[in-house]
Amino acid sequence: MNVNDLQYDWPQNVLGYEARLLFGLTVNELLVLAGIGMAAMFVHLLLGLAALILGVLMMLRFEAFGNRRMPEYLLARLRHRFGSCEVTLPRILPADDDEELIITDLNGAELARMGGSISWPSSN
Numbered sequence: 525m526n527v528n529d530l531q532y533d534w535p536q537n538v539l540g541y542e543a544r545l546l547f548g549l550t551v552n553e554l555l556v557l558a559g560i561g562m563a564a565m566f567v568h569l570l571l572g573l574a575a576l577i578l579g580v581l582m583m584l585r586f587e588a589f590g591n592r593r594m595p596e597y598l599l600a601r602l603r604h605r606f607g608s609c610e611v612t613l614p615r616i617l618p619a620d621d622d623e624e625l626i627i628t629d630l631n632g633a634e635l636a637r638m639g640g641s642i643s644w645p646s647s648n
Contacts, residue, residue: 553583 535541542550549557557579565572582594589597624639 547580547584549580549583557583 544550546554557576560579561572561576563572564575585591585593586597592600624637626634627636627638628634
């Protein structure tokens with residue numbers, strides 16, 4: 525074993541890392557929760573506990589929500605439900621039959637192929 529075996533390259537975004545402590549929350553998030561809980565506890569003890577539980581639920585990221593917080597997920601869900609789900613493509617199509625335009629999703633799967641005629645892949 526030599527010194528080069530002990531070398532470790534730091535990730536490029538190492539300054540963006542924060543220590544996750546209780547429930548996977550950072551120090552700043554825990555301080556905000558503590559402030560909310562203590563302020564609500566001055567009114568009533570149960571109100572303070574309810575505020576803490578609601579605050580934790582609003583700050584935690586859930587895997588089932590696409591690794592998003594609950595308010596972010598609910599807003600995205602409402603925008604999808606009541607917003608426009610229309611996709612607008614530019615009106616630039618291949619000029620002749622030799623040219624071809626292929627539309628893919630983020631994973632690289634082919635969604636549509638445009639050329640002399642428009643074809644949609646069959647959904648199996």
